[in-house]
Amino acid sequence: MSAGRYAPSPSGDLHLGNLRTAILAWLFARASGRELLLRYEDVDTSRTVPGSAERQRADLEALGVTFDRAAIFQSHRRQIYDDAVGQLTARDLVYECFCTRREIQDAPRAPHAPPGAYPGTCRELTAQQLRRRRTERPPALRLRAGTAQASVQDSLLGVLTAAVDDFVLVRNDGVAAYNLAVVVDDQLTGVDQVVRADDLADSAPRQDYLRELLYREEAAAVDYAHVPLVVTQQGRRLAKRDGAVTLAELAERGVSPDRVRDALLESLNLPAGPLENVLEVFDPAALPREPWVWEPSR
Numbered sequence: 001m002s003a004g005r006y007a008p009s010p011s012g013d014l015h016l017g018n019l020r021t022a023i024l025a026w027l028f029a030r031a032s033g034r035e036l037l038l039r040y041e042d043v044d045t046s047r048t049v050p051g052s053a054e055r056q057r058a059d060l061e062a063l064g065v066t067f068d069r070a071a072i073f074q075s076h077r078r079q080i081y082d083d084a085v086g087q088l089t090a091r092d093l094v095y096e097c098f099c100t101r102r103e104i105q106d107a108p109r110a111p112h113a114p115p116g117a118y119p120g121t122c123r124e125l126t127a128q129q130l131r132r133r134r135t136e137r138p139p140a141l142r143l144r145a146g147t148a149q150a151s152v153q154d155s156l157l158g159v160l161t162a163a164v165d166d167f168v169l170v171r172n173d174g175v176a177a178y179n180l181a182v183v184v185d186d187q188l189t190g191v192d193q194v195v196r197a198d199d200l201a202d203s204a205p206r207q208d209y210l211r212e213l214l215y216r217e218e219a220a221a222v223d224y225a226h227v228p229l230v231v232t233q234q235g236r237r238l239a240k241r242d243g244a245v246t247l248a249e250l251a252e253r254g255v256s257p258d259r260v261r262d263a264l265l266e267s268l269n270l271p272a273g274p275l276e277n278v279l280e281v282f283d284p285a286a287l288p289r290e291p292w293v294w295e296p297s298r
Contacts, residue, residue: 002220004029004193005186006065007039010053015245016294017197017230017238019063020264024227025195026065026275027282032223034193035068043074043081043181059247062257063264064275072189074181081176084184084214085141085169093213094169096130096139097122117165118142141170143210150205154224155284157198162205179203183210187220198226199237225284230267231291238294245294267292 006025008018029036038057042048057071088094099107099121107119123144125133133139143166151161168177186194194204204224211219230238244250247257262272268287270278 001035001190002192003035003037003068003190004032004195005037005039005189005191006060006067007041007182007196008056009041009047010049010056011047012049012052012240013246013248014056014059015230015238015240015242016260016264017245019059019247019260020230020267020292021195021197021227022060022065023063023261023264023275024225024268024287027278028193028195028225028284030275030279031282031284032193035190036066037069037072037189037191038067039072039074039185039189041074041178041181043078043176043178045075048075055248059257062247063261064273072185074176074185077181077185078176080188081170081181081184084180085176087214088143088169093144094141095123095144095166096125096133097142097166097168098133098137098139098172114163117163118167120166123166138172138174140168140172142166143169143213145209147209150209152204152208152222152224154201154204154226156225156227156287156289157201160201160204160224160226162202164206164209167206179207179210183207183214186222187211187215187218190220191222192220193223193225195225195227197229199229201226228288228291230294233293233295235291235293242294242296244296 004025006022008014026036040053085094104118107121145164145166147164149161150164151159154160167179169180170176208222232238232242238245244253247260250260265271265273265278271281
């Protein structure tokens with residue numbers, strides 16, 4: 001069965017921006033007859049905060065965001081990511097990269113290349129150069145991309161076109177990179193709807209390109225919906241450091257989960273919950289397109 005997903009990192013409690021996106025992921029999935037999966041993006045275990053996965057799920061369920069299968073932990077799936085890289089390596093689509101961030105930043109690149117795009121420094125290293133560089137630092141693994149850009153259709157933002165450079169598949173510490181892990185997980189768990197914050201919109205074209213490379217005719221056609229962020233009054237993306245933005249912190253001020261849910265729904269021009277009732281009037285085309293400014297006095 002096709003599915004949507006909500007994929008937080010278990011690095012602490014969810015804040016209002018995370019919770020708002022989760023509600024939208026639930027509404028999009030349920031309105032389209034899909035299951036909704038919970039995936040913890042903890043492939044980088046150094047960022048995991050003990051107990052946060054359990055607290056996150058409890059907070060989501062307190063708002064009415066429910067899931068249809070057992071939660072997936074990326075940290076348990078390293079062999080699956082390694083197998084995907086192996087498939088690409090066998091097709092000569094992977095190469096070792098020894099560049100530091102500073103070297104990438106300072107390297108010359110094509111005049112029209114976007115900021116941060118990898119300039120291809122290590123793409124054609126000779127065998128002798130590879131042997132020497134391996135003694136200096138462990139390599140990351142990059143995709144040998146065959147296109148300069150790709151496009152996807154987004155139900156809220158329209159056509160998204162972005163550069164596709166030789167992006168990292170595996171970091172130099174052996175950890176699967178974000179773009180690889182999400183593509184593999186979405187494909188292998190039947191996810192064909194991706195609802196997430198619009199600061200990730202630029203990653204969709206390269207992920208779609210990688211999905212086509214890996215899975216070809218089996219690649220699922222994905223429905224994307226990149227939703228507006230919650231921001232501070234200064235226009236900065238809301239973060240935990242902004243205070244009183246998690247369910248636990250708001251509960252200390254006497255604000256119940258139901259009130260939080262209804263405030264988030266109101267910010268989306270939707271009626272008060274429970275969420276099952278909101279489904280009756282949910283229309284993605286009517287959602288706000290601008291960020292929602294969180295005011296602490298709410």
